[in-house]
Amino acid sequence: MGTVVGVRLGDGVALAADTRATQGSSVRSESLRKLFEFDAAGAVAAGEPSAIQTFGRKLDAEVRRRQTEQGTTIRIDPLARLASDLASETGVEAVVAARDGDLVAHVRAIDSTGGELEEEVVAQGTGAEFALGQLEGMDRGIPVEEAPETLESVLESVAERDTETGEECTVWTLGDG
Secondary structure, X not given: XXXXXXXXXXXXXXXXXXXXXXXXXXXXXXXOOXXXXXXXXXXXXXXXXXXXXXXXXXXHHHXXXXXXXXXXXXXXXHHHHHHHHHHHHHOOEEEEEEEOOOOOEEEEEEOOXXXXXXXXXXXXXXXXXXHHHHHHHOOOOOOHHHHHHHHHHHHHHHHHHOOOOXXXXXXXXXXXX
């Protein structure tokens, strides 16, 4: 399953996901794509590798369709609703981020039953407890430009405690406005 996180920072949000895929106690890959980007929105997902890929593919198609039809970038509420429906369908846990109508970036946790929760700090997956402890203790007033190094360090630390989380990760940031 691995670990995915999202955090509200001083001037935006950041998402991060490890890239390890496991099956049982075996590592299947160290390069599974769990981070999905859509213009000014993003999502990370934790779960079975095939479910993650299905979630990402369907979310990408739906976001692109809506943006084409409406001619605008998707906002946090419709993105969270889409992700919620797809998480329920695929059984993944996800974190999504996008701006609201006032151009303020938000993070939402989506559970595998489609439940949705807005928080300043979110972690999903097998290393969620370890990640939350570190994320809650970090300086969240840092600028989004510093997020990659910080979140990479958090996930490296999680990987030391959770065998399903890999040390390699991808990070995506979105500033306010």
